[in-house]
Amino acid sequence: MNFRAVDVAQTKSATEIVFDSLRQAIIMGELEDGAPLRQEEIAKAFNTSRIPVREAIARLEQLGLVETRRYKGAVVAAITNDEFDEIFDLRALVESDAIRRAVPMMTRASLVLARSCHEDFAKATAPEAWPDLNRKFHCSLYGAAQAPNYLKVINGLLDRLDRYLRVQLCLTDGMERATREHEAILSACESGDAERAASLTYDHVQGVKASVLDYLKTKRDQA
Amino acid sequence: MNFRAVDVAQTKSATEIVFDSLRQAIIMGELEDGAPLRQEEIAKAFNTSRIPVREAIARLEQLGLVETRRYKGAVVAAITNDEFDEIFDLRALVESDAIRRAVPMMTRASLVLARSCHEDFAKATAPEAWPDLNRKFHCSLYGAAQAPNYLKVINGLLDRLDRYLRVQLCLTDGMERATREHEAILSACESGDAERAASLTYDHVQGVKASVLDYLKTKRDQA
DNA sequence: AGACTTTATATTGGATACAATCTTTAATCA
């Protein structure tokens, strides 16, 4: 296994580097569900000792990205279908309210930024970049609300979902549809209609959930 | 400084014991905002080394309960007025939706439990027990929704607010009013009216927020 | 005296070493 350090700036401690890199690897799906995180192995990969690795894993556990059992180590935390459903509902709830708060505070600059993110997403061809660009677009909208705790909750939820979204994207019209729905949300923001933006965001998230659950269902039926 | 271990069961690692104890101490307000968490000192108090302490602090930081700066250590994370407002809004949003989901799934047993928690809260005389009993009551209602992620988010928000609520309680009619509002919420649940329960919960949380902000404002004006 | 430099101390970040526990393999017995 070969991890690459996310940021090698000297202002970051080894713990932070390991944490960021592992988090990224999990979000990106480079580590499958249930994959064990061996401390020694990771320490070697980062050319450090086990201490920073342990602290990084402790943090990941708080985020719900890994599960650890005493003397058995940590594994990437899988998600049940019920949890999947639940987390999407939370997203829809919190993100729609976040955008409702954000719209009245949006400036010309923040709208320009958001449209730029939207275009980056629409033009993206590489599936592995999709979740990140999607997140950037949504957060560029929510950012105007100046609500760090909303963002923290939202990012925590996305962290746990991202790696499941990539697979689905390649097999459906997800990308095209997402772009269309993003455009609608963005234009609602530009016209200052907070309630419409909130409603569209809610439907967008619920739509993605339905699409993913449907995909998982058909895949299970085939097996 | 003298911490007491929350749970000394041998199935818990030192890291977990330190984590639980520190978290409890912060929530309970035994450690003031900005109070430094010296690793050596804590390690001595728990009769252990600094390693488990460091891991515990790393976890607390993920939860937003402490802030650490390289080579300067961790301090209990204070909260700005804006954040206070924001976190209460999040609570109102998520808790009202949690109870909306929970009501249709409540059983006779879960309602009995909730009423018991309600009575424990109503009868409580010691202010230091209030936040915990309040949380138990609310969570006994949300529990029926079988939504662990909702609960996790809610508990994370409460963790950051609890220590600020105690002070306010002693100086207002907060306790009496909370009991009255809890009774209304509970009876909405008992009659199976999810929308009313949700609406009452939303107003309850927003009411507490207004009361606390008002208290803080008058206190600041006096100074 | 006051400002700057230097040294000493305190504190955190990390590495190595050891102990506790789990897992796997080998050995033993029916």
Add this chain to the structure above:
DNA sequence: TGATTAAAGATTGTATCCAATATAAAGTCT
């Protein structure tokens, strides 16, 4: 052979030691 037990190896949990950095105190120069 198959099951059971015992030993070896792997892996995590913790303690101790050293390094890096920050803070505080003492010293020096003008």
